Amino acid sequence: MRILRLGPLGITTHRRTFAVGLVMLAALAGLFIVALTVGKSDITILDGLRAAVGIPVGAPTDFIVGQVRAPRALTAILVGAMLGLSGAILQSLTRNPLASPDFIGISAGAGTGAVLTLWLIGASSLWVVAGGAIVGALIASALILLLSWRHGIVPLRLILAGIGMGFVAQAATQYFLTRMDVHDAGNALGWLVGSTTGRTWTHVTVAAIALAVLAPLVLWNARALRTMEMGDDTARSLGISVGPARATLAVSSVLLAASAVALTGPIAFIALVAPALALRLTRNAGVTLIPSALMGAVLLLAADQLAQQMPDTLQLPVGTFTAVVGAPYLLWLVWRASRGGPS
Amino acid sequence: MTPTLKTSEAVIGYGGPPIVRGVDVEIPDGQITAIIGPNGCGKSTLLRALARLLTPTEGTVLLDGTDIHRIPTREVARRVGLLPQSPIAPAGITVRELVARGRTPHQKVLRPWSPEDETAVMSALHSTQLTDIADESVDQLSGGQRQRAWIAMALAQDTPVMLLDEPTTYLDIAHQYEVLDLLHRLHHRQARTIVMVVHDLHQAARYAHHVIAMSEGEVAASGAPSEVLTEQLVSSVFGLDVRVLTDPVTGTPVVIPAHSPGGHDADPT
Numbered sequence: 001m002r003i004l005r006l007g008p009l010g011i012t013t014h015r016r017t018f019a020v021g022l023v024m025l026a027a028l029a030g031l032f033i034v035a036l037t038v039g040k041s042d043i044t045i046l047d048g049l050r051a052a053v054g055i056p057v058g059a060p061t062d063f064i065v066g067q068v069r070a071p072r073a074l075t076a077i078l079v080g081a082m083l084g085l086s087g088a089i090l091q092s093l094t095r096n097p098l099a100s101p102d103f104i105g106i107s108a109g110a111g112t113g114a115v116l117t118l119w120l121i122g123a124s125s126l127w128v129v130a131g132g133a134i135v136g137a138l139i140a141s142a143l144i145l146l147l148s149w150r151h152g153i154v155p156l157r158l159i160l161a162g163i164g165m166g167f168v169a170q171a172a173t174q175y176f177l178t179r180m181d182v183h184d185a186g187n188a189l190g191w192l193v194g195s196t197t198g199r200t201w202t203h204v205t206v207a208a209i210a211l212a213v214l215a216p217l218v219l220w221n222a223r224a225l226r227t228m229e230m231g232d233d234t235a236r237s238l239g240i241s242v243g244p245a246r247a248t249l250a251v252s253s254v255l256l257a258a259s260a261v262a263l264t265g266p267i268a269f270i271a272l273v274a275p276a277l278a279l280r281l282t283r284n285a286g287v288t289l290i291p292s293a294l295m296g297a298v299l300l301l302a303a304d305q306l307a308q309q310m311p312d313t314l315q316l317p318v319g320t321f322t323a324v325v326g327a328p329y330l331l332w333l334v335w336r337a338s339r340g341g342p343s
Numbered sequence: 344m345t346p347t348l349k350t351s352e353a354v355i356g357y358g359g360p361p362i363v364r365g366v367d368v369e370i371p372d373g374q375i376t377a378i379i380g381p382n383g384c385g386k387s388t389l390l391r392a393l394a395r396l397l398t399p400t401e402g403t404v405l406l407d408g409t410d411i412h413r414i415p416t417r418e419v420a421r422r423v424g425l426l427p428q429s430p431i432a433p434a435g436i437t438v439r440e441l442v443a444r445g446r447t448p449h450q451k452v453l454r455p456w457s458p459e460d461e462t463a464v465m466s467a468l469h470s471t472q473l474t475d476i477a478d479e480s481v482d483q484l485s486g487g488q489r490q491r492a493w494i495a496m497a498l499a500q501d502t503p504v505m506l507l508d509e510p511t512t513y514l515d516i517a518h519q520y521e522v523l524d525l526l527h528r529l530h531h532r533q534a535r536t537i538v539m540v541v542h543d544l545h546q547a548a549r550y551a552h553h554v555i556a557m558s559e560g561e562v563a564a565s566g567a568p569s570e571v572l573t574e575q576l577v578s579s580v581f582g583l584d585v586r587v588l589t590d591p592v593t594g595t596p597v598v599i600p601a602h603s604p605g606g607h608d609a610d611p612t
Contacts, residue, residue: 012456095431220452226433227447233427237394238500239420239448285436 017282017291024294028077031301035073036065039308067200075199075263076304076318077297078207080270082260084278084296085218085289087271089253092225092287093246094155097333100272101137101257104162107271108169109140110261115173115188119180126202130262137258140165141250194267194319196304203263210259215293218252221245222289229286267319269326270296270303276333346372347536348393348423348504352402355385355392362388364560365402370504370553373534375526377547377568380557381581386540387428387508389557393538394425394506420448424502426493428509432481438492439477442467445499467498470532471525487518494525505529507539511546519543523550548572548595556580572596 013021036048043065047057051065087100101107113136114129121128147161148154173192177185224245227235232242257271274296275287281295282288300318307321316324348370355363363385370376370393378386391397392404395411404411411419424445432441445467446460468474471491476484481492490510497505510526511519527550529535541547547554548568555565558580564571577585577598584601 011453223447223452227444229431229433231427231431233396233425234430236396236416237420237425238444239417241416283435285440286433
């Protein structure tokens with residue numbers, strides 16, 4: 001065990017978890033530098049870092065790094081962290097590795113909300129679309145809960161209801177798309193595949209605010225989350241107010257996923273895979289929030305880079321790219337479960 | 344002096360018709376209490392209400408003289424520990440980590456692991472004889488060891504009162520007595536108040552100082568094992584004609600069915 005102290009405050013973590021966290025931070029820093037400097041025009045590391053924080057270094061670089069690459073990479077990092085965190089919470093609450101917002105219809109609900117907003121208001125403001133996505137995700141989650149509720153939440157029923165909800169939400173999205181003006185529909189479709197292309201500092205600001213509000217709320221309840229994995233009775237008898245903690249965590253998870261969808265469109269599999277990988281690397285027993293967030297950030301930034309560096313004939317939006325990588329993982333998970341192994 | 348934990352006219356249920364119908368029980372301090380009764384008589388329900396997991400629809404559960412529902416969850420968790428019937432061990436958790444989770448009610452956000460936490464965990468591991476296997480994964484343990492690990496978690500919680508819901512179920516006979524002997528030692532050395540729901544009447548008689556027999560949501564009798572476990576009472580509570588013998592080792596009652604296998608001589612009518 002390792003104790004990190006700051007005056008009277010401190011957190012306790014396992015040495016291995018701490019080390020894995022440091023490695024992931026280093027990987028993230030490395031990927032960030034790659035994202036700033038590598039591309040159609042190569043830029044030196046020093047120039048890249050300076051331009052990213054707004055120090056002028058010369059005409060094309062200031063624009064390429066300052067207005068294109070830096071906000072895009074930061075959006076990928078923040079959205080990846082949101083997805084990782086959101087998935088980790090859901091998987092822990094339901095004690096099921098298949099529960100992730102993209103899998104159980106929450107992201108699909110956010111997509112429907114955003115597309116409906118685009119159709120009704122023709123909104124070009126990111127804040128309005130984000131609002132639509134959040135409302136859509138909350139409605140979808142409420143419906144999933146309502147459909148699966150019977151004297152409490154049964155994880156399997158929740159997941160089945162969520163998958164059903166996902167199809168309904170997608171059908172609704174398709175319907176709105178057909179009703180929309182062709183130009184708007186084209187924009188909405190481009191957004192629906194999930195992409196970090198053309199993200200601006202406004203996106204970064206929205207993402208940073210969402211994380212700054214939600215992450216502390218989640219971390220404050222981290223112990224409750226970990227304890228609830230041992231069952232509600234055990235958690236209560238260990239002094240956890242299960243009801244309020246669960247509600248706070250569930251709503252935070254939904255809001256994180258919805259904000260992520262609002263910013264980049266639905267990006268599949270990050271929320272599903274990141275917590276599982278973080279768990280495997282840290283070998284923690286039970287949910288590990290900060291490593292899951294870091295892993296989400298690393299995965300999305302790496303996927304975004306790979307998608308960008310592909311030859312032009314193979315260029316894919318990052319949302320499609322993560323699906324290509326994530327689908328085999330899902331199949332492996334199902335295969336393992338069917339073999340009765342630990343999941 | 345009033346006991347730490349008691350109920351007053353408590354009516355408890357799960358929303359439908361009440362399972363426990365107005366019971367007054369007093370849990371004697373520093374003793375082992377066994378709650379017995381047939382399936383569905385409300386013994387686990389009563390235990391859950393004593394642990395504040397259920398709210399009585401009428402009446403109250405009193406902890407140190409205060410309605411337990413007026414005491415914050417965390418404060419209750421520092422005074423009353425519960426080992427539920429089938430707790431879930433997170434995959435891959437080690438014995439030490441599991442036991443450390445018992446410290447949850449004593450910890451706060453952004454306050455690190457304290458020397459008191461460490462001492463409590465070490466002593467819980469020691470008194471359950473798990474020190475040597477503290478770094479093994481709970482998944483790998485035998486049934487008896489696993490149950491000891493859960494009891495160690497409840498011990499690390501360091502509460503004066505410990506409630507256990509069927510702590511010996513699913514264990515073979517040797518492991519059952521291993522757990523019961525452990526509880527006995529805890530009572531003996533640390534003067535903990537222990538309340539357990541048990542099915543085996545012989546175990547209740549042998550290990551408990553106080554027995555509460557429940558029947559159809561009410562307390563049929565309570566008192567010392569020899570007072571409660573009479574042929575008349577057990578026959579009426581469980582609906583089975585029984586004979587009560589005396590345990591040659593401890594002198595406590597042993598309950599056996601009055602009929603021979605197959606039920607030939609069973610019906611006295």
